[in-house]
Amino acid sequence: MSAGTPTGKKIVATTSLAGCFGCHMSFLDIDERLLDLIELVEFNKSPLDDIKTFTKDCDIGLIEGGCCNDENVHVLMEFRRRCKTLVALGECAIMGGLPAMRNTISLQECLDEAYRLGPTVADSNPGRIIPCDPDIPRILNRVYPCHEVVQIDYFLPGCPPNADLIWDALTSLLAGKELALEYRTFKYD
Amino acid sequence: MTSPEIIETIIARYQGDETRLMDILIDLQDELGHLSSETVVQIAAALKIPQVNVEQTVSFYHFFAREPRGVYTVYLNNSVVAYFRGAAEVAAAFEEAAQCRFGEVSADGVVGLFQTACIGMSDQEPSALINGHVFPRLTPQRARELVEGMRAGWTILELKGTGFGDGNNAHPLVRALVRNHIRVPGLTVFGEYHPGEAIAKVTQMSSGEVIATIKAASVRGRGGAGFPTGMKWEFARRATGEMKYIFCNADEGEPGTFKDRVILTERPQMVFEGMVIAAYAVGARQGILYVRNEYRYLHDYLESVLEDMRRRNLLGASIGGVPGFHFDVSIQFGAGAYVCGEESALIESAEGKRGEPRDRPPFPVEKGYLQQPTVVNNVETLCSVVQVMLKGTDWYNRMGTEQSKGTKVLSISGDCDRPGIYEVEWGFSVRDMLAMAGARDVQAVQVGGPSGACIAPGEFDRVLAYEDLATGGSLIIIGRHRDLLRDVVLNFTRFFREESCGACVPCRALTGMAQRILERIIDGKGRAEDVEHLKSWLGIMRYNRCGLGQTALHPITSTIKNFPHLYEERLDQSDPRFAPTFDLAAALEDYAAATGAGTE
Numbered sequence: 084m085s086a087g088t089p090t091g092k093k094i095v096a097t098t099s100l101a102g103c104f105g106c107h108m109s110f111l112d113i114d115e116r117l118l119d120l121i122e123l124v125e126f127n128k129s130p131l132d133d134i135k136t137f138t139k140d141c142d143i144g145l146i147e148g149g150c151c152n153d154e155n156v157h158v159l160m161e162f163r164r165r166c167k168t169l170v171a172l173g174e175c176a177i178m179g180g181l182p183a184m185r186n187t188i189s190l191q192e193c194l195d196e197a198y199r200l201g202p203t204v205a206d207s208n209p210g211r212i213i214p215c216d217p218d219i220p221r222i223l224n225r226v227y228p229c230h231e232v233v234q235i236d237y238f239l240p241g242c243p244p245n246a247d248l249i250w251d252a253l254t255s256l257l258a259g260k261e262l263a264l265e266y267r268t269f270k271y272d
Numbered sequence: 273m274t275s276p277e278i279i280e281t282i283i284a285r286y287q288g289d290e291t292r293l294m295d296i297l298i299d300l301q302d303e304l305g306h307l308s309s310e311t312v313v314q315i316a317a318a319l320k321i322p323q324v325n326v327e328q329t330v331s332f333y334h335f336f337a338r339e340p341r342g343v344y345t346v347y348l349n350n351s352v353v354a355y356f357r358g359a360a361e362v363a364a365a366f367e368e369a370a371q372c373r374f375g376e377v378s379a380d381g382v383v384g385l386f387q388t389a390c391i392g393m394s395d396q397e398p399s400a401l402i403n404g405h406v407f408p409r410l411t412p413q414r415a416r417e418l419v420e421g422m423r424a425g426w427t428i429l430e431l432k433g434t435g436f437g438d439g440n441n442a443h444p445l446v447r448a449l450v451r452n453h454i455r456v457p458g459l460t461v462f463g464e465y466h467p468g469e470a471i472a473k474v475t476q477m478s479s480g481e482v483i484a485t486i487k488a489a490s491v492r493g494r495g496g497a498g499f500p501t502g503m504k505w506e507f508a509r510r511a512t513g514e515m516k517y518i519f520c521n522a523d524e525g526e527p528g529t530f531k532d533r534v535i536l537t538e539r540p541q542m543v544f545e546g547m548v549i550a551a552y553a554v555g556a557r558q559g560i561l562y563v564r565n566e567y568r569y570l571h572d573y574l575e576s577v578l579e580d581m582r583r584r585n586l587l588g589a590s591i592g593g594v595p596g597f598h599f600d601v602s603i604q605f606g607a608g609a610y611v612c613g614e615e616s617a618l619i620e621s622a623e624g625k626r627g628e629p630r631d632r633p634p635f636p637v638e639k640g641y642l643q644q645p646t647v648v649n650n651v652e653t654l655c656s657v658v659q660v661m662l663k664g665t666d667w668y669n670r671m672g673t674e675q676s677k678g679t680k681v682l683s684i685s686g687d688c689d690r691p692g693i694y695e696v697e698w699g700f701s702v703r704d705m706l707a708m709a710g711a712r713d714v715q716a717v718q719v720g721g722p723s724g725a726c727i728a729p730g731e732f733d734r735v736l737a738y739e740d741l742a743t744g745g746s747l748i749i750i751g752r753h754r755d756l757l758r759d760v761v762l763n764f765t766r767f768f769r770e771e772s773c774g775a776c777v778p779c780r781a782l783t784g785m786a787q788r789i790l791e792r793i794i795d796g797k798g799r800a801e802d803v804e805h806l807k808s809w810l811g812i813m814r815y816n817r818c819g820l821g822q823t824a825l826h827p828i829t830s831t832i833k834n835f836p837h838l839y840e841e842r843l844d845q846s847d848p849r850f851a852p853t854f855d856l857a858a859a860l861e862d863y864a865a866a867t868g869a870g871t872e
Binding site: 153156160163164189190191195214215221222223224225227230231232233234255 | 854
């Protein structure tokens with residue numbers, strides 16, 4: 084696999100699967116360091132530059148969110164194929180997070196509540212139709228953390244991981260240094 | 273009587289004492305069939321304790337039923353050896369005849385089918401408990417006949433038919449189909465013995481002399497840990513407390529172990545006499561024999577033995593004519609929980625609570641039952657004590673090895689011609705034991721039950737002794753034709769997951785995770801790093817509070833060590849970047865069922 088630019092910049096891709104974009108927002112919280120970052124890396128597929136499909140192989144893939152539908156799975160597998168190193172960014176990517184709260188409830192029950200029996204359904208969905216169309220993703224039986232689908236190389240904890248942590252992790256990874264993950268960085272109470 | 277009246281009567285039977293909650297619940301379940309939410313509320317009100325205190329005890333033990341479990345409740349053993357002997361076929365026959373699945377009650381409410389862990393009958397599997405009575409050596413045909421009998425309303429005795437077992441299994445107060453299978457009677461437990469002689473001798477000595485004798489004989493605990501018995505007694509004697517207690521631990525729940533059942537059937541006087549000697553040495557006034565619920569069929573018989581000993585002044589006031597030496601024994605039954613074999617959990621259970629091991633220190637010898645100094649000894653240890661006092665330390669020390677004196681009663685089961693009880697001197701090699709039991713073409717031997725070690729033929733020259741293969745006394749022989757991981761290791765791993773009390777996080781969480789990983793290795797979807805994880809968890813498990821948690825991964829780690837090829841040959845070799853266990857089509861099945869979408 085070849086990656087990197089002619090100028091030696093590492094190439095980074097990011098995505099948000101079954102997440103809330105909170106981890107990406109936290110990423111943006113590195114603020115003016117973004118300017119330093121783009122000196123170090125080039126972004127490929129990512130919501131940051133709105134590149135929708137990979138145009139080249141990448142060095143680092145940052146994954147926010149777990150997999151709740153088949154599109155998430157395909158995107159995650161594509162990331163695995165195109166990125167040398169995959170980082171699960173935040174609680175949902177690592178453990179499934181908030182979306183995984185539905186894992187104790189059957190999918191049928193979830194769909195019934197959302198589209199057929201819930202108190203707001205009468206007006207919004209008079210036909211009591213459960214959406215199903217080739218254009219929309221199909222929902223999985225449960226929410227899967229990323230490592231149950233592909234190999235994940237690093238896990239960055241937090242909901243979201245704070246900006247400093249993301250910055251430290253990314254720069255360590257780029258410099259090939261080990262990151263000292265201190266207890267306070269993932270202790271929230 | 274209405275159920276509130278029954279509850280009142282039974283609680284009065286135990287003087288409204290909340291520490292007798294186990295007895296109260298056991299009796300009530302006998303009367304009412306199950307313990308409903310209303311019953312729980314009424315018990316709490318009558319005992320004047322919070323409802324949750326009753327709730328937590330009821331929910332802890334698997335023989336306590338919240339819902340009706342049938343007029344006849346079948347608990348079929350699901351242990352490794354039961355499956356070796358055809359438990360799966362017997363289970364299928366039960367389901368077909370009863371027209372319900374395991375975990376359910378038949379539509380007419382007559383037959384309830386449930387599974388249970390090893391019931392101490394590994395030498396006569398497959399076996400089941402039906403309304404508390406043992407039905408060993410089952411066949412599919414016998415299972416169908418039993419269900420027919422239940423439908424016809426037969427009594428338990430009618431269901432048993434004739435053919436009671438040997439020895440005291442045929443005693444009028446036992447009438448069990450169980451067989452002793454004492455293949456090799458040894459000199460200690462099954463040696464020459466006349467009840468009362470040891471008490472007569474001991475009461476001529478001082479308590480210090482008794483402890484000195486037990487120390488000189490190097491008697492060590494037979495439950496598995498091998499703690500020096502004399503030292504334990506000494507600690508308890510020195511401890512201060514208003515009351516001191518002697519417990520006999522007869523909760524043997526380690527799958528594959530059944531020696532205590534045979535000892536309690538054939539040598540109960542010896543066990544009780546051992547408790548009297550311990551009481552004399554320690555200065556205890558009360559003893560409790562804690563017996564697993566699976567052996568409740570011995571209840572009336574054991575009570576009659578106690579009664580007889582009281583009549584002969586071997587129990588009760590001024591025992592052996594010694595003024596002031598008062599000691600009596602009562603029997604406490606468990607209700608289905610392996611962890612209660614751990615001494616502090618056993619004490620908690622005897623106090624009417626969940627059988628959760630305590631933090632130590634303090635140890636039971638300082639603060640045990642009701643926070644008083646308590647000695648907990650294994651059934652076999654107490655038998656050894658009696659013989660040492662009768663025949664002397666020299667006699668005892670002539671048997672065994674340097675660090676392991678005397679004899680050991682072994683429960684041998686699995687793939688061999690002569691499963692049963694073997695009392696041998698410590699120091700026998702595994703190879704000798706296999707020859708005695710008539711085992712051929714052996715793949716592995718599980719020594720000391722699931723918490724012990726699974727050893728390969730290369731180690732069969734190792735000897736049974738505290739200094740080499742320490743064992744609480746069971747050997748399960750596993751033939752060449754078995755799938756060791758699927759038939760044995762997975763069964764043991766499930767057992768520990770089921771029996772974890774849940775107090776310590778590593779035990780509660782890792783037993784479940786280990787089971788899932790093992791299942792995927794068996795399915796050919798495990799990875800080399802899975803095996804590494806399992807190995808590394810052993811260190812974390814050491815932080816668990818009790819022996820169950822500390823050893824719960826032994827079935828896995830000991831086979832990884834001794835049979836690495838069984839893991840390696842099953843590992844997945846596909847592209848390591850993608851998880852072999854994830855199946856997109858399977859993950860889409862629920863959505864397809866709800867919407868008619870495809871799973872391609």
